[in-house]
Amino acid sequence: MNKDEIKALFDQQAEGYDQQWSHMAPINDGLYFFLGSIFADLPPESDILCIGAGTGKELLYLGERFPNWTFTVIEPSAKMLTVCKNSLQQAGMSDRCYFHEGYLETLPQRTQHDGATSFLVSQFILNPDDRSAFFREIAGRLKPESVMVSTDLAADTSAPEYEKLLSLWLTVMANAKVSEDMINRVKTAYNTDVAVIPAKQIGEIISAGGFEHPVQFYQAGLIHGFYAVRGRDC
Template identity: 25%
Template sequence: MTSTANPFDDPHFVDMYAARAAKMVPAYRDIHRMATVLIDERAPSDARVLVLGAGGGLETTAFAQAQPGWTFDAVDPSEAMLELAARNLGPYAARVRMHRGYIEDAPDGPFAAATSLLTLHFLPRQLRLETAARVRQRLTPGAPFVVAHMSFPQHGSERDLWISRHVANLIAAGIDAADVDKARNAIATEVPVLSPDQDRAILREAGFTDVTEFFTAFTVRGWVCYA
Protein backbone atom coordinates (compact mmCIF):
# COMPACT_ATOMS: atom_id res chain seq x y z
CA MET A 1 0.00 0.00 0.00
CA THR A 2 3.05 2.25 0.22
CA SER A 3 4.95 3.57 -2.78
CA THR A 4 8.28 5.16 -3.63
CA ALA A 5 6.43 8.46 -4.03
CA ASN A 6 5.62 8.43 -0.33
CA PRO A 7 8.07 10.75 1.49
CA PHE A 8 7.98 8.44 4.52
CA ASP A 9 9.79 5.85 2.41
CA ASP A 10 12.53 8.34 1.48
CA PRO A 11 15.62 7.65 3.65
CA HIS A 12 16.68 11.32 3.62
CA PHE A 13 13.22 12.46 4.69
CA VAL A 14 13.14 9.83 7.42
CA ASP A 15 16.55 10.88 8.76
CA MET A 16 15.33 14.47 9.06
CA TYR A 17 11.91 13.56 10.45
CA ALA A 18 12.36 14.42 14.12
CA ALA A 19 13.91 17.84 13.50
CA ARG A 20 11.35 18.71 10.80
CA ALA A 21 8.37 17.63 12.87
CA ALA A 22 9.46 19.72 15.85
CA LYS A 23 9.61 22.79 13.59
CA MET A 24 6.49 22.14 11.54
CA VAL A 25 4.09 21.16 14.33
CA PRO A 26 3.44 23.67 17.11
CA ALA A 27 4.21 22.27 20.59
CA TYR A 28 5.18 18.95 19.02
CA ARG A 29 6.74 17.36 22.10
CA ASP A 30 4.15 18.97 24.38
CA ILE A 31 1.49 17.00 22.50
CA HIS A 32 3.29 13.80 23.51
CA ARG A 33 3.33 14.89 27.16
CA MET A 34 -0.35 15.85 27.11
CA ALA A 35 -1.27 12.55 25.48
CA THR A 36 0.58 10.74 28.28
CA VAL A 37 -1.37 12.68 30.89
CA LEU A 38 -4.70 11.94 29.20
CA ILE A 39 -3.96 8.23 28.92
CA ASP A 40 -2.78 8.07 32.52
CA GLU A 41 -6.12 9.42 33.76
CA ARG A 42 -7.75 6.06 33.05
CA ALA A 43 -5.11 3.52 32.08
CA PRO A 44 -3.59 1.13 34.64
CA SER A 45 0.10 1.13 35.52
CA ASP A 46 0.61 -1.95 33.31
CA ALA A 47 -1.41 -0.62 30.37
CA ARG A 48 -1.06 -2.06 26.90
CA VAL A 49 -1.21 0.89 24.49
CA LEU A 50 -1.87 0.89 20.75
CA VAL A 51 0.14 3.54 18.89
CA LEU A 52 -1.24 3.97 15.38
CA GLY A 53 1.02 5.77 12.91
CA ALA A 54 3.98 5.22 15.18
CA GLY A 55 6.85 5.57 12.69
CA GLY A 56 9.69 7.58 14.16
CA GLY A 57 8.94 6.31 17.64
CA LEU A 58 9.06 9.74 19.27
CA GLU A 59 5.67 9.61 20.97
CA THR A 60 6.18 5.98 22.01
CA THR A 61 9.53 6.94 23.53
CA ALA A 62 7.88 9.77 25.46
CA PHE A 63 5.18 7.42 26.76
CA ALA A 64 7.72 4.76 27.74
CA GLN A 65 9.94 7.26 29.57
CA ALA A 66 6.99 8.57 31.58
CA GLN A 67 5.38 5.21 32.38
CA PRO A 68 7.79 2.32 33.05
CA GLY A 69 4.99 -0.25 33.30
CA TRP A 70 3.30 0.43 29.97
CA THR A 71 3.88 -1.77 26.90
CA PHE A 72 3.12 -0.83 23.32
CA ASP A 73 2.06 -2.15 19.94
CA ALA A 74 3.31 0.33 17.34
CA VAL A 75 1.78 0.28 13.85
CA ASP A 76 3.02 2.11 10.77
CA PRO A 77 2.95 1.40 7.00
CA SER A 78 6.54 2.55 6.41
CA GLU A 79 9.37 0.12 7.07
CA ALA A 80 11.87 2.98 7.08
CA MET A 81 9.88 4.84 9.74
CA LEU A 82 9.62 1.72 11.90
CA GLU A 83 13.39 1.29 11.65
CA LEU A 84 13.77 4.91 12.77
CA ALA A 85 11.40 4.18 15.65
CA ALA A 86 13.55 1.28 16.78
CA ARG A 87 16.63 3.50 16.77
CA ASN A 88 14.91 6.31 18.65
CA LEU A 89 13.43 3.98 21.24
CA GLY A 90 16.84 2.63 22.23
CA PRO A 91 16.49 0.72 25.53
CA TYR A 92 12.69 1.16 25.49
CA ALA A 93 12.38 -0.95 22.32
CA ALA A 94 12.09 -4.09 24.46
CA ARG A 95 8.63 -2.89 25.56
CA VAL A 96 7.41 -2.24 22.01
CA ARG A 97 6.14 -4.67 19.37
CA MET A 98 6.37 -3.26 15.85
CA HIS A 99 3.78 -3.99 13.16
CA ARG A 100 4.12 -2.83 9.57
CA GLY A 101 0.78 -1.89 8.09
CA TYR A 102 -2.46 -0.16 9.00
CA ILE A 103 -5.11 -0.60 11.68
CA GLU A 104 -6.27 -3.89 10.19
CA ASP A 105 -2.73 -5.20 10.74
CA ALA A 106 -2.76 -4.30 14.44
CA PRO A 107 -3.36 -6.96 17.10
CA ASP A 108 -6.94 -7.37 18.28
CA GLY A 109 -6.06 -6.19 21.78
CA PRO A 110 -7.63 -5.57 24.17
CA PHE A 111 -5.81 -2.27 24.70
CA ALA A 112 -6.15 0.07 27.67
CA ALA A 113 -5.54 3.12 25.44
CA ALA A 114 -4.70 4.16 21.89
CA THR A 115 -3.18 7.15 20.14
CA SER A 116 -2.95 8.41 16.58
CA LEU A 117 -0.84 11.54 16.41
CA LEU A 118 -0.34 13.47 13.16
CA THR A 119 -1.62 10.64 10.99
CA LEU A 120 -5.40 10.71 10.54
CA HIS A 121 -5.30 13.82 8.35
CA PHE A 122 -3.75 11.67 5.61
CA LEU A 123 -6.94 9.57 5.38
CA PRO A 124 -10.09 10.57 3.47
CA ARG A 125 -13.25 10.76 5.52
CA GLN A 126 -14.64 7.25 5.02
CA LEU A 127 -11.29 5.56 5.62
CA ARG A 128 -10.75 7.78 8.65
CA LEU A 129 -14.09 6.67 10.05
CA GLU A 130 -13.34 3.00 9.39
CA THR A 131 -9.94 3.37 11.05
CA ALA A 132 -11.39 5.02 14.15
CA ALA A 133 -14.05 2.31 14.40
CA ARG A 134 -11.41 -0.41 14.19
CA VAL A 135 -9.40 1.29 16.92
CA ARG A 136 -12.48 1.34 19.16
CA GLN A 137 -13.06 -2.38 18.57
CA ARG A 138 -9.61 -3.03 20.03
CA LEU A 139 -10.10 -0.97 23.21
CA THR A 140 -11.48 -1.97 26.56
CA PRO A 141 -14.73 -0.16 27.55
CA GLY A 142 -13.99 3.40 28.63
CA ALA A 143 -10.41 3.35 27.33
CA PRO A 144 -9.06 6.68 26.01
CA PHE A 145 -8.21 7.36 22.38
CA VAL A 146 -6.01 10.43 21.88
CA VAL A 147 -5.74 11.95 18.41
CA ALA A 148 -4.05 15.06 17.07
CA HIS A 149 -3.71 16.17 13.46
CA MET A 150 -4.40 18.97 11.01
CA SER A 151 -7.95 20.21 11.31
CA PHE A 152 -9.19 23.66 10.30
CA PRO A 153 -12.16 25.30 8.53
CA GLN A 154 -12.61 24.05 4.97
CA HIS A 155 -14.81 26.71 3.39
CA GLY A 156 -13.62 29.38 0.98
CA SER A 157 -11.59 32.29 2.24
CA GLU A 158 -11.35 30.92 5.79
CA ARG A 159 -9.63 27.79 4.50
CA ASP A 160 -7.23 29.89 2.44
CA LEU A 161 -6.47 32.06 5.45
CA TRP A 162 -5.52 29.10 7.61
CA ILE A 163 -3.32 27.62 4.91
CA SER A 164 -1.56 30.99 4.62
CA ARG A 165 -1.10 31.12 8.37
CA HIS A 166 0.32 27.60 8.39
CA VAL A 167 2.79 28.54 5.66
CA ALA A 168 3.78 31.74 7.47
CA ASN A 169 4.42 29.73 10.62
CA LEU A 170 6.68 27.32 8.71
CA ILE A 171 8.67 30.23 7.33
CA ALA A 172 8.97 31.75 10.81
CA ALA A 173 10.18 28.38 12.14
CA GLY A 174 13.02 28.36 9.61
CA ILE A 175 11.76 25.67 7.25
CA ASP A 176 13.54 25.66 3.87
CA ALA A 177 11.65 27.60 1.17
CA ALA A 178 11.41 24.59 -1.14
CA ASP A 179 9.90 22.50 1.65
CA VAL A 180 7.47 25.29 2.47
CA ASP A 181 6.26 25.30 -1.14
CA LYS A 182 5.79 21.52 -1.02
CA ALA A 183 3.85 21.83 2.23
CA ARG A 184 1.62 24.55 0.82
CA ASN A 185 0.78 22.46 -2.25
CA ALA A 186 0.21 19.31 -0.21
CA ILE A 187 -2.18 20.96 2.21
CA ALA A 188 -4.06 22.80 -0.51
CA THR A 189 -4.45 19.93 -2.98
CA GLU A 190 -3.37 16.55 -1.59
CA VAL A 191 -3.94 16.12 2.15
CA PRO A 192 -7.65 15.46 2.87
CA VAL A 193 -7.89 17.83 5.84
CA LEU A 194 -11.33 18.07 7.45
CA SER A 195 -12.91 20.73 9.62
CA PRO A 196 -12.97 20.38 13.42
CA ASP A 197 -16.71 19.70 13.33
CA GLN A 198 -16.18 16.90 10.80
CA ASP A 199 -13.37 15.39 12.88
CA ARG A 200 -15.48 15.38 16.03
CA ALA A 201 -18.38 13.84 14.12
CA ILE A 202 -16.17 11.00 12.85
CA LEU A 203 -15.08 10.06 16.37
CA ARG A 204 -18.68 10.04 17.57
CA GLU A 205 -19.84 8.04 14.54
CA ALA A 206 -17.09 5.50 15.23
CA GLY A 207 -18.67 4.94 18.65
CA PHE A 208 -16.50 7.09 20.91
CA THR A 209 -18.04 9.17 23.68
CA ASP A 210 -17.15 12.40 25.51
CA VAL A 211 -15.16 13.78 22.56
CA THR A 212 -13.20 16.67 24.06
CA GLU A 213 -10.75 19.03 22.37
CA PHE A 214 -7.62 19.36 24.48
CA PHE A 215 -5.27 21.16 22.09
CA THR A 216 -5.43 23.86 19.43
CA ALA A 217 -2.43 25.51 17.79
CA PHE A 218 -2.86 27.09 14.36
CA THR A 219 -3.91 24.27 12.00
CA VAL A 220 -3.38 21.39 14.46
CA ARG A 221 -6.02 20.19 16.90
CA GLY A 222 -6.17 17.34 19.39
CA TRP A 223 -9.05 15.40 20.94
CA VAL A 224 -9.47 12.77 23.61
CA CYS A 225 -12.46 10.42 23.53
CA TYR A 226 -13.46 7.13 25.10
CA ALA A 227 -14.46 3.66 23.89
Protein backbone atom coordinates (compact mmCIF):
# COMPACT_ATOMS: atom_id res chain seq x y z
CA MET A 1 0.00 0.00 0.00
CA ASN A 2 1.16 3.52 -0.68
CA LYS A 3 0.87 6.31 1.87
CA ASP A 4 -2.47 7.60 0.60
CA GLU A 5 -3.94 4.09 0.76
CA ILE A 6 -2.69 3.64 4.32
CA LYS A 7 -4.26 6.96 5.37
CA ALA A 8 -7.55 6.03 3.72
CA LEU A 9 -7.56 2.60 5.40
CA PHE A 10 -7.17 4.06 8.89
CA ASP A 11 -9.57 6.93 8.20
CA GLN A 12 -12.23 4.28 7.50
CA GLN A 13 -11.48 2.39 10.72
CA ALA A 14 -10.97 5.32 13.10
CA GLU A 15 -14.43 5.77 14.60
CA GLY A 16 -14.85 2.18 15.77
CA TYR A 17 -11.19 1.18 15.97
CA ASP A 18 -10.86 0.81 19.74
CA GLN A 19 -14.13 -1.09 20.04
CA GLN A 20 -13.25 -3.36 17.12
CA TRP A 21 -9.95 -4.40 18.69
CA SER A 22 -10.95 -4.30 22.36
CA HIS A 23 -10.59 -8.08 22.65
CA MET A 24 -6.88 -7.68 21.80
CA ALA A 25 -6.30 -5.56 24.93
CA PRO A 26 -4.31 -8.29 26.75
CA ILE A 27 -1.66 -8.12 24.00
CA ASN A 28 -1.35 -4.34 24.31
CA ASP A 29 -1.38 -4.54 28.10
CA GLY A 30 1.47 -7.04 28.01
CA LEU A 31 3.48 -4.71 25.79
CA TYR A 32 2.77 -1.65 27.92
CA PHE A 33 3.77 -3.62 31.03
CA PHE A 34 7.38 -3.49 29.80
CA LEU A 35 7.42 0.17 28.75
CA GLY A 36 7.78 1.61 32.24
CA SER A 37 10.94 -0.43 32.84
CA ILE A 38 12.41 0.24 29.39
CA PHE A 39 11.92 3.99 29.75
CA ALA A 40 12.64 4.16 33.49
CA ASP A 41 16.05 5.84 33.14
CA LEU A 42 14.87 8.67 30.88
CA PRO A 43 14.83 12.19 32.36
CA PRO A 44 11.79 13.08 34.51
CA GLU A 45 10.68 15.74 32.02
CA SER A 46 11.29 13.84 28.79
CA ASP A 47 9.62 14.55 25.47
CA ILE A 48 8.64 11.34 23.67
CA LEU A 49 8.17 11.03 19.93
CA CYS A 50 5.11 8.85 19.24
CA ILE A 51 4.99 7.80 15.58
CA GLY A 52 1.74 6.46 14.15
CA ALA A 53 0.01 7.09 17.47
CA GLY A 54 -3.39 5.91 16.24
CA THR A 55 -6.06 6.45 18.86
CA GLY A 56 -3.44 7.21 21.52
CA LYS A 57 -3.50 4.11 23.71
CA GLU A 58 0.23 4.12 24.47
CA LEU A 59 0.07 7.86 25.14
CA LEU A 60 -2.59 7.35 27.80
CA TYR A 61 -0.48 4.67 29.45
CA LEU A 62 2.79 6.58 29.34
CA GLY A 63 1.14 9.85 30.33
CA GLU A 64 -0.21 8.31 33.51
CA ARG A 65 3.00 6.39 34.25
CA PHE A 66 5.23 9.47 33.72
CA PRO A 67 3.17 12.54 34.70
CA ASN A 68 5.89 15.09 33.82
CA TRP A 69 6.50 13.84 30.30
CA THR A 70 5.38 15.63 27.15
CA PHE A 71 4.66 14.01 23.81
CA THR A 72 5.09 14.78 20.13
CA VAL A 73 2.23 12.91 18.49
CA ILE A 74 2.46 11.94 14.81
CA GLU A 75 -0.45 10.38 12.94
CA PRO A 76 -1.13 10.56 9.17
CA SER A 77 -4.84 9.68 9.44
CA ALA A 78 -6.85 12.83 10.21
CA LYS A 79 -9.72 10.82 11.66
CA MET A 80 -7.45 8.72 13.85
CA LEU A 81 -5.79 11.88 15.11
CA THR A 82 -9.18 13.36 15.99
CA VAL A 83 -10.03 10.28 18.08
CA CYS A 84 -6.59 10.51 19.70
CA LYS A 85 -7.02 14.19 20.56
CA ASN A 86 -10.45 13.57 22.08
CA SER A 87 -9.15 10.70 24.22
CA LEU A 88 -6.21 12.74 25.49
CA GLN A 89 -8.43 15.74 26.19
CA GLN A 90 -10.78 13.58 28.26
CA ALA A 91 -7.78 12.29 30.18
CA GLY A 92 -6.52 15.83 30.84
CA MET A 93 -3.39 15.24 28.77
CA SER A 94 -3.88 17.33 25.63
CA ASP A 95 -1.88 20.27 26.99
CA ARG A 96 1.13 17.95 27.28
CA CYS A 97 1.02 17.05 23.58
CA TYR A 98 2.11 18.56 20.28
CA PHE A 99 0.03 17.06 17.47
CA HIS A 100 1.21 16.65 13.89
CA GLU A 101 -1.02 15.26 11.13
CA GLY A 102 1.27 13.62 8.63
CA TYR A 103 4.22 11.29 8.31
CA LEU A 104 7.46 11.52 10.27
CA GLU A 105 9.44 13.16 7.49
CA THR A 106 7.00 16.10 7.40
CA LEU A 107 7.37 16.87 11.12
CA PRO A 108 9.09 20.24 11.70
CA GLN A 109 12.38 19.89 13.56
CA ARG A 110 11.25 21.43 16.86
CA THR A 111 13.51 19.62 19.33
CA GLN A 112 15.50 16.48 19.92
CA HIS A 113 13.47 13.90 21.79
CA ASP A 114 14.37 11.72 24.75
CA GLY A 115 12.63 8.58 23.48
CA ALA A 116 10.34 7.26 20.78
CA THR A 117 7.60 4.72 20.14
CA SER A 118 6.67 3.25 16.78
CA PHE A 119 3.99 0.59 17.08
CA LEU A 120 2.98 -1.42 14.00
CA VAL A 121 4.32 1.24 11.63
CA SER A 122 7.49 0.11 9.87
CA GLN A 123 5.80 -3.09 8.66
CA PHE A 124 4.07 -1.04 5.97
CA ILE A 125 7.44 -0.11 4.43
CA LEU A 126 8.13 -2.95 2.02
CA ASN A 127 11.65 -2.07 0.86
CA PRO A 128 14.29 -2.96 3.50
CA ASP A 129 16.48 0.04 2.64
CA ASP A 130 13.50 2.39 2.93
CA ARG A 131 12.60 0.73 6.21
CA SER A 132 16.09 1.36 7.59
CA ALA A 133 15.84 4.95 6.36
CA PHE A 134 12.64 5.29 8.42
CA PHE A 135 14.50 4.23 11.56
CA ARG A 136 17.37 6.53 10.66
CA GLU A 137 14.85 9.40 10.46
CA ILE A 138 13.73 8.50 13.99
CA ALA A 139 17.32 8.29 15.22
CA GLY A 140 18.09 11.70 13.74
CA ARG A 141 15.34 13.24 15.85
CA LEU A 142 16.52 11.70 19.13
CA LYS A 143 19.20 12.75 21.58
CA PRO A 144 22.24 10.45 21.72
CA GLU A 145 21.59 7.29 23.74
CA SER A 146 17.82 7.87 23.70
CA VAL A 147 15.62 4.78 23.67
CA MET A 148 13.20 3.71 20.94
CA VAL A 149 10.55 1.00 21.28
CA SER A 150 9.18 -0.49 18.07
CA THR A 151 6.72 -3.27 17.30
CA ASP A 152 5.81 -4.94 14.03
CA LEU A 153 4.31 -8.13 12.68
CA ALA A 154 7.09 -10.65 12.12
CA ALA A 155 7.40 -14.29 11.11
CA ASP A 156 9.43 -16.64 8.98
CA THR A 157 6.81 -17.12 6.28
CA SER A 158 8.82 -19.97 4.76
CA ALA A 159 8.82 -22.01 7.96
CA PRO A 160 6.62 -25.13 8.04
CA GLU A 161 4.85 -23.93 11.20
CA TYR A 162 3.92 -20.54 9.72
CA GLU A 163 0.56 -21.79 8.42
CA LYS A 164 -0.53 -22.89 11.90
CA LEU A 165 0.77 -19.71 13.53
CA LEU A 166 -1.05 -17.56 10.99
CA SER A 167 -4.28 -19.51 11.50
CA LEU A 168 -4.02 -19.05 15.27
CA TRP A 169 -3.24 -15.35 14.88
CA LEU A 170 -6.22 -14.74 12.60
CA THR A 171 -8.52 -16.68 14.92
CA VAL A 172 -7.41 -14.45 17.80
CA MET A 173 -7.88 -11.28 15.74
CA ALA A 174 -11.29 -12.33 14.44
CA ASN A 175 -12.30 -13.63 17.86
CA ALA A 176 -13.77 -16.60 16.00
CA LYS A 177 -12.79 -19.56 13.83
CA VAL A 178 -11.53 -18.45 10.42
CA SER A 179 -11.94 -20.07 7.03
CA GLU A 180 -9.17 -21.37 4.80
CA ASP A 181 -10.13 -18.70 2.28
CA MET A 182 -9.53 -15.94 4.85
CA ILE A 183 -6.17 -17.45 5.76
CA ASN A 184 -5.13 -17.45 2.10
CA ARG A 185 -6.29 -13.87 1.57
CA VAL A 186 -4.40 -12.59 4.60
CA LYS A 187 -1.34 -14.61 3.63
CA THR A 188 -1.39 -12.86 0.26
CA ALA A 189 -1.79 -9.46 1.94
CA TYR A 190 1.12 -10.19 4.26
CA ASN A 191 3.22 -11.01 1.21
CA THR A 192 2.27 -7.93 -0.82
CA ASP A 193 1.06 -5.10 1.45
CA VAL A 194 2.83 -5.75 4.76
CA ALA A 195 6.50 -6.62 5.16
CA VAL A 196 6.15 -9.68 7.40
CA ILE A 197 9.72 -10.91 7.72
CA PRO A 198 11.68 -12.85 10.38
CA ALA A 199 12.28 -10.94 13.62
CA LYS A 200 16.06 -11.27 13.20
CA GLN A 201 15.86 -9.31 9.95
CA ILE A 202 13.85 -6.56 11.64
CA GLY A 203 16.59 -6.24 14.24
CA GLU A 204 19.13 -5.89 11.45
CA ILE A 205 17.03 -3.21 9.75
CA ILE A 206 16.78 -1.26 13.04
CA SER A 207 20.55 -1.53 13.48
CA ALA A 208 21.13 -0.24 9.95
CA GLY A 209 18.91 2.71 10.90
CA GLY A 210 21.33 3.97 13.54
CA PHE A 211 20.35 2.04 16.68
CA GLU A 212 22.67 -0.16 18.72
CA HIS A 213 22.00 -3.81 19.52
CA PRO A 214 18.18 -4.00 19.26
CA VAL A 215 16.70 -6.26 21.92
CA GLN A 216 13.60 -8.29 21.17
CA PHE A 217 11.77 -8.11 24.49
CA TYR A 218 8.25 -9.10 23.55
CA GLN A 219 6.23 -11.45 21.36
CA ALA A 220 2.51 -12.13 21.24
CA GLY A 221 1.41 -14.06 18.19
CA LEU A 222 2.88 -12.28 15.19
CA ILE A 223 3.60 -9.04 17.08
CA HIS A 224 7.26 -8.64 18.03
CA GLY A 225 8.62 -5.81 20.16
CA PHE A 226 12.14 -4.38 20.13
CA TYR A 227 13.90 -1.69 22.10
CA ALA A 228 17.16 -0.09 21.08
CA VAL A 229 19.42 2.83 21.97
CA ARG A 230 20.27 5.52 19.43
CA GLY A 231 23.90 5.29 18.43
CA ARG A 232 26.31 8.05 19.41
CA ASP A 233 27.50 8.70 15.87
CA CYS A 234 24.09 8.66 14.16
